[in-house]
Amino acid sequence: MNGGSEKAADLRKSAEQGGKPYPFLELGDLRPALKPRERFSERFMPPRNGMLVFDPSRCTGCGTCEMVCGMRNVSRVAPASASVRVLRNGAEGRNFAVHCQHCRKPLCLEACPTRAISRGEDGIVRIDRVFCTGCGLCTMACPEAAPLRDPATQTIRKCDLCDGDPLCARHCPEGALTYTRGKAFRWIKGLRWTVQALSFLLLVVILIGTFCFFRAGVVSLSCPTGTLQNIASSKTVILSTVLSALALVVLTLLAGRLFCGWICPFGFVLDLVGKVVPAKVKPPRWLANRLNKYGVLAGAVGGSFALGYQAFCTVCPIGTLCRSYGVQGFFRGAELAVVPALAALEVTERRSWCRYLCPVGALLALVASAGLIKIVIGAKKCKKFSCIQCAEVCPMGIIDGDLLREGVSPKVPMKECISCFRCVDRCPYGAAKIRFRWQKGIPGEGRP
Amino acid sequence: MRGETGEDPEMKEENDRLSQVKRFSGAAFCVECGRCVAVCPMAEMYGNFSIEMSPRGIIRKALTEGAEILRDENLWYCTECNAGTDVCPQGVSCRDLVRGLREMVLEEGKAETTASCRHCGKPFAALPVERFVFRRLEKEPVNVLAFLEYCPSCRRALYSRRNA
Numbered sequence: 001m002n003g004g005s006e007k008a009a010d011l012r013k014s015a016e017q018g019g020k021p022y023p024f025l026e027l028g029d030l031r032p033a034l035k036p037r038e039r040f041s042e043r044f045m046p047p048r049n050g051m052l053v054f055d056p057s058r059c060t061g062c063g064t065c066e067m068v069c070g071m072r073n074v075s076r077v078a079p080a081s082a083s084v085r086v087l088r089n090g091a092e093g094r095n096f097a098v099h100c101q102h103c104r105k106p107l108c109l110e111a112c113p114t115r116a117i118s119r120g121e122d123g124i125v126r127i128d129r130v131f132c133t134g135c136g137l138c139t140m141a142c143p144e145a146a147p148l149r150d151p152a153t154q155t156i157r158k159c160d161l162c163d164g165d166p167l168c169a170r171h172c173p174e175g176a177l178t179y180t181r182g183k184a185f186r187w188i189k190g191l192r193w194t195v196q197a198l199s200f201l202l203l204v205v206i207l208i209g210t211f212c213f214f215r216a217g218v219v220s221l222s223c224p225t226g227t228l229q230n231i232a233s234s235k236t237v238i239l240s241t242v243l244s245a246l247a248l249v250v251l252t253l254l255a256g257r258l259f260c261g262w263i264c265p266f267g268f269v270l271d272l273v274g275k276v277v278p279a280k281v282k283p284p285r286w287l288a289n290r291l292n293k294y295g296v297l298a299g300a301v302g303g304s305f306a307l308g309y310q311a312f313c314t315v316c317p318i319g320t321l322c323r324s325y326g327v328q329g330f331f332r333g334a335e336l337a338v339v340p341a342l343a344a345l346e347v348t349e350r351r352s353w354c355r356y357l358c359p360v361g362a363l364l365a366l367v368a369s370a371g372l373i374k375i376v377i378g379a380k381k382c383k384k385f386s387c388i389q390c391a392e393v394c395p396m397g398i399i400d401g402d403l404l405r406e407g408v409s410p411k412v413p414m415k416e417c418i419s420c421f422r423c424v425d426r427c428p429y430g431a432a433k434i435r436f437r438w439q440k441g442i443p444g445e446g447r448p
Numbered sequence: 449m450r451g452e453t454g455e456d457p458e459m460k461e462e463n464d465r466l467s468q469v470k471r472f473s474g475a476a477f478c479v480e481c482g483r484c485v486a487v488c489p490m491a492e493m494y495g496n497f498s499i500e501m502s503p504r505g506i507i508r509k510a511l512t513e514g515a516e517i518l519r520d521e522n523l524w525y526c527t528e529c530n531a532g533t534d535v536c537p538q539g540v541s542c543r544d545l546v547r548g549l550r551e552m553v554l555e556e557g558k559a560e561t562t563a564s565c566r567h568c569g570k571p572f573a574a575l576p577v578e579r580f581v582f583r584r585l586e587k588e589p590v591n592v593l594a595f596l597e598y599c600p601s602c603r604r605a606l607y608s609r610r611n612a
Contacts, residue, residue, distance in 0.1 A: 056608075056611060085604065087604060087605060087608045096607075096608030096611065098604045098607065098608065107585055107588070110584045110585055111580075111581050111584045111585065113489035113490075113492045113493045113527070113580075114489050114492060133487070133489050133527075133529035133530060133531035133534075134529050134530040134531070135489055135527035135528065135529030135531075136527065136528070136529070137527060137577070137580075137581055139600050140573060140577070140578065140581050140596070140600070141581050141584070141585060141596075142603075143595045143603070143607065144603060144604060144607035145600035145601070145603040145604050145607075154530055155530070379610075380610070380611055384610075384611075385592075402589055402591055402592055405592045406591070406592070406594075407610035407611070
């Protein structure tokens with residue numbers, strides 16, 4: 001393209017000197033080639049696949065993308081042969097460029113009868129011209145009908161991102177079509193795992209029995225559910241104990257169930273187990289009810305009241321993990337057996353213990369429902385079918401991917417959210433955001 | 449009715465739509481080499497792929513049995529791809545033939561074999577073809593596949609309205 005620019009510059013110069021009038025615009029003239037910005041994280045992480053992001057608020061409907069794309073496809077200005085189509089809405093002044101999103105699980109790939117469509121290592125979905133018969137079943141299977149039929153040759157034109165340097169993004173005069181590496185953070189993951197590992201070390205290895213009750217001088221911290229059971233069993237309220245339980249409650253009010261996602265040692269174990277064990281078995285219906293955990297909480301408090309000792313704490317997997325390390329700890333085998341037994345629940349769903357049974361989580365959930373923050377996912381910014389990573393990575397399974405596919409922003413119940421921020425971390429379109437409770441706007445939809 | 453050999457150059461049945469379709473698609477020049485059957489993606493798509501369903505069978509039936517082909521359900525399995533035309537040594541466009549025949553059927557109003565767009569109401573695909581796509585996308589949640597009921601251009605408009 002540089003050569004073309006030089007040629008054009010020569011022609012322009014000759015035109016200024018009274019020679020032949022400047023005849024045409026070279027492709028490289030309109031806008032210099034944009035290289036995706038290298039991020040700091042890419043120095044130690046594999047580079048991410050580029051993606052074409054379209055911003056409808058910037059599109060003027062000029063059709064430059066169609067023009068340059070058609071030019072690349074058939075070597076002449078033929079917008080109808082382009083693999084991008086601009087839908088213009090003059091009445092409302094809204095335009096939209098339909099282009100291939102290069103889905104992670106392409107439906108066109110599934111439907112192609114000759115298996116001409118493949119998804120490469122670089123994340124680009126391509127049609128192999130040798131095998132393509134032009135039957136158009138990919139258009140039938142695509143939710144946005146992005147593979148377009150060339151009216152002249154009756155072949156299917158589908159974006160191949162110009163093999164990593166899309167002309168449409170380069171020449172879009174308004175910057176509505178941009179080629180980026182996505183807006184995913186990708187560093188929250190590392191931070192979370194580090195914090196989880198450190199708190200596991202701290203709570204289990206270094207400070208024995210810390211999570212349940214811990215005192216250093218005047219500072220004391222304790223488990224809120226344990227405190228409730230303590231009050232129920234001893235039938236006395238000690239102010240200092242209640243205050244020490246309040247620390248976790250305040251944290252939950254500020255940042256949701258941050259404890260469950262970032263600190264809980266048993267949650268760390270579950271996350272590790274979940275890395276290895278595939279979640280395939282369907283959980284039984286009596287188990288798969290998110291109200292169960294409140295029942296367990298009520299049972300724990302009621303049981304403590306009746307029995308006179310902290311009933312649930314003896315079998316609590318978090319507590320047994322905390323107490324397990326040390327001279328007298330590791331050999332209390334019977335007590336520790338509850339940890340692998342509950343970790344085995346990971347074969348049903350990710351974090352099924354936290355979803356359905358954990359009474360500590362239940363108490364924090366009640367607090368978090370009045371919390372300060374919320375997670376919003378804007379369906380208009382999200383590219384629907386092509387991604388749905390947020391619903392996939394959510395360990396609590398509270399993001400409704402089907403709703404997102406239908407174009408409706410799902411409501412994320414903060415009661416169930418463990419504030420792991422996986423969705424925020426992964427969303428390549430910047431549609432999942434952390435917001436304060438009172439903020440009304442949804443990404444991509446503006447303020448109501 | 450024109451003969452199989454296509455030696456009747458006179459435009460006797462100028463008004464006859466069927467013979468027009470056959471003439472424009474060049475069906476009369478078919479030598480039954482079977483190359484179109486070899487490349488036909490329908491063999492991959494349907495378990496009951498047979499000579500009657502194949503482009504060669506459609507061309508033969510159109511030539512020998514005339515209007516009988518319009519009541520044949522085998523007409524509706526074709527995806528209207530261009531594979532057979534690309535390889536045909538005689539330049540027969542089986543796609544144009546199938547398209548023309550389908551148009552005739554649709555104009556007569558005997559179209560229980562096409563899927564119509566839920567929004568604009570136009571037929572956009574043959575039912576067996578749509579059923580094939582459904583079967584391939586079986587694994588997807590059913591409520592998500594609602595877009596299959598819309599024709600591609602309506603689908604594009606719908607998608608843009610959701611996103612813009």
